[in-house]
Amino acid sequence: MNQSNKNILCDLQKYHSDFIKFLNDMYNLKNESDPCIKEILKNLCITLGISKIEVYFYENVSCELSSNGNYMCLYSIPQCNDNDDFIQYRYVTENDNVAIYKVYSIQNAQWTDFHKNEINTIINTIFSYHGRIRVMRIAKQYMFEDVEFGIYNIRYFMKFVGQKIAQNQIKDYISSVYNIKRMTIINESIGRDKSTQIMIQHAKTLENIIGKDGCVCRLGGDNFVILFKRELLDDIRKYFKGHTFIYDETNNESITISVTAGFNVIANMPEVHNPSEVMEGAYVSANLAKRSSNTDEIFWSNSVMLKQLSLKRIENIFPSALLNEEFKVYYQPKISIKTDYKLTGAEALCRWFHDDSMVYPNEFIPVLEQSSNICKLDFYILEHVCMDIRRWLDEGKNVVKISVNFSRKHLTDRCLLDNIVKIIDKHNVPHEYIEIELTETTTDVDFKDLKYIVNGLHEFNISTSVDDFGIGYSSLNLIRDIPWDVLKIDKSFLPELHDIDNTAAKKNIMLKYVLSMAHELGLECIVEGVETEEHIKLLKDNGCYLAQGYYFDRPLPCDIFERKL
Ligand code: C2E
Numbered sequence: 001m002n003q004s005n006k007n008i009l010c011d012l013q014k015y016h017s018d019f020i021k022f023l024n025d026m027y028n029l030k031n032e033s034d035p036c037i038k039e040i041l042k043n044l045c046i047t048l049g050i051s052k053i054e055v056y057f058y059e060n061v062s063c064e065l066s067s068n069g070n071y072m073c074l075y076s077i078p079q080c081n082d083n084d085d086f087i088q089y090r091y092v093t094e095n096d097n098v099a100i101y102k103v104y105s106i107q108n109a110q111w112t113d114f115h116k117n118e119i120n121t122i123i124n125t126i127f128s129y130h131g132r133i134r135v136m137r138i139a140k141q142y143m144f145e146d147v148e149f150g151i152y153n154i155r156y157f158m159k160f161v162g163q164k165i166a167q168n169q170i171k172d173y174i175s176s177v178y179n180i181k182r183m184t185i186i187n188e189s190i191g192r193d194k195s196t197q198i199m200i201q202h203a204k205t206l207e208n209i210i211g212k213d214g215c216v217c218r219l220g221g222d223n224f225v226i227l228f229k230r231e232l233l234d235d236i237r238k239y240f241k242g243h244t245f246i247y248d249e250t251n252n253e254s255i256t257i258s259v260t261a262g263f264n265v266i267a268n269m270p271e272v273h274n275p276s277e278v279m280e281g282a283y284v285s286a287n288l289a290k291r292s293s294n295t296d297e298i299f300w301s302n303s304v305m306l307k308q309l310s311l312k313r314i315e316n317i318f319p320s321a322l323l324n325e326e327f328k329v330y331y332q333p334k335i336s337i338k339t340d341y342k343l344t345g346a347e348a349l350c351r352w353f354h355d356d357s358m359v360y361p362n363e364f365i366p367v368l369e370q371s372s373n374i375c376k377l378d379f380y381i382l383e384h385v386c387m388d389i390r391r392w393l394d395e396g397k398n399v400v401k402i403s404v405n406f407s408r409k410h411l412t413d414r415c416l417l418d419n420i421v422k423i424i425d426k427h428n429v430p431h432e433y434i435e436i437e438l439t440e441t442t443t444d445v446d447f448k449d450l451k452y453i454v455n456g457l458h459e460f461n462i463s464t465s466v467d468d469f470g471i472g473y474s475s476l477n478l479i480r481d482i483p484w485d486v487l488k489i490d491k492s493f494l495p496e497l498h499d500i501d502n503t504a505a506k507k508n509i510m511l512k513y514v515l516s517m518a519h520e521l522g523l524e525c526i527v528e529g530v531e532t533e534e535h536i537k538l539l540k541d542n543g544c545y546l547a548q549g550y551y552f553d554r555p556l557p558c559d560i561f562e563r564k565l
């Protein structure tokens, strides 16, 4: 009987107790590098005459064939020799992963069947341990990581915030939800892959700014949620305003990324009980910021909360309000001021009668514009305008052209043109009685859609006007490249009583040049918001003979307006 056999026989009891402990630790997934587990494995190896255990992991069989995998040495004695005898165990999992364990024997070990059986059991145990560790690691990765981006996800955010609440430290933090601006355009201009890379770079740079004591997590798409220490607020706001990334080294092409964000300063919250409350305020503020036309960042506060509540309320009651015909069309006359102040047209403006009071568009149009509800309202108004015109015509009235406002939200609707024409034709209204008012656009993409719609309407002999010209993002391309019929010049070009310094003089100059440019381009012009005798004089002096405003009439209910026809 050789030496190692003798060892086992002598120490069988100790061997078994070690072995049970080993099984237990592996079963409970105790950390492999734990000194206890190392010690036990060492004891077992000494008893069985093992000089080295090594393992190779491969993603799949082809990786195995090309020797492209990971190596790990589980146990080894200094005297071990690569030429020693070894037994090899090869496992292929259901997912095609391959694990190869090599168990080397000390010289002259001469393993018996008993040894080999024991070694077999130990290696099987280690293999199942490795398998479970791997599954756990993957599960954890899927659980807390956005796999596409390699950064954390919302579950991690909730976990992290939960810990900070439990440690009573959450009041030191600010949460923020943000959305990358113009992502659709970025995608279109540099391609999806590069855009994704830029988004990842953006998030990783932010991770560096925030450091270990906070987190950056992806919510999905180009939306992210972060938690950071209060003292970092200024740095983060600066980063959000614009940071440039190079996406093509060779051609030195770069792009500046800016975001719209909602912030929730947690110290301002009365009490925080669960992680979703930390997210909620930032999320709601971010939504408002995204939709706002004048700011890119909104901090959560009571007034933001009230705004959100009224927003929700309007969204909730809108469908039934539409069904109950609570929306009424008012008509504001458009007047020719050349000689006899004749009625030449009117603009249809919406009023909402709800709970015995009248609601003005400024209170609900911006809310409806945040969803496609605005489109339903616009078609509803067009339909009612057509019904009115048809009735007026049938009653033999002198009908004038009525303009109807169409929100920018419609622009992506490929059926917009068809739907407008369908409604007008359904009511048998000659096309020359309808004008569609559209506002200016901010982006190139919108510009194409706008051009498509206006051209289409033009072909159907339905006229179009640029609403609110002069405020927002007027671009001269807008009037050069699109065949509008009318330019509606915004009231901001008209001098007001409270204008200070030389503002009124500047407005006069601007009005003069806008009007002369429009006339030279062959566009008809109308000025909105005409309120005084001076305004009228100003228009006449500059050769503009169409006006709309309180000087003549406010928007009028249908029955009063139609008496003027
Ligand atoms: P808008 O298209 O620029 O309409 C002109 C607004 O200016 C109207 O406000 C009108 O009442 C007001 N206004 C007219 N004359 C004067 C004046 O002399 N002085 C002043 N200070 N204001 C004057 P309103 O009716 O409250 O409508 C506000 C906005 O709501 C409209 O601005 C339009 O953008 C939107 N809106 C109204 N009805 C509809 C609709 O059916 N669909 C869509 N998409 N938007 C609508």
Ligand code: CA
Pocket: 347, 405, 437, 467, 468
């Ligand atoms: Ca308008």
Ligand code: CA
Pocket: 467, 468, 488, 490, 528
């Ligand atoms: Ca307007």
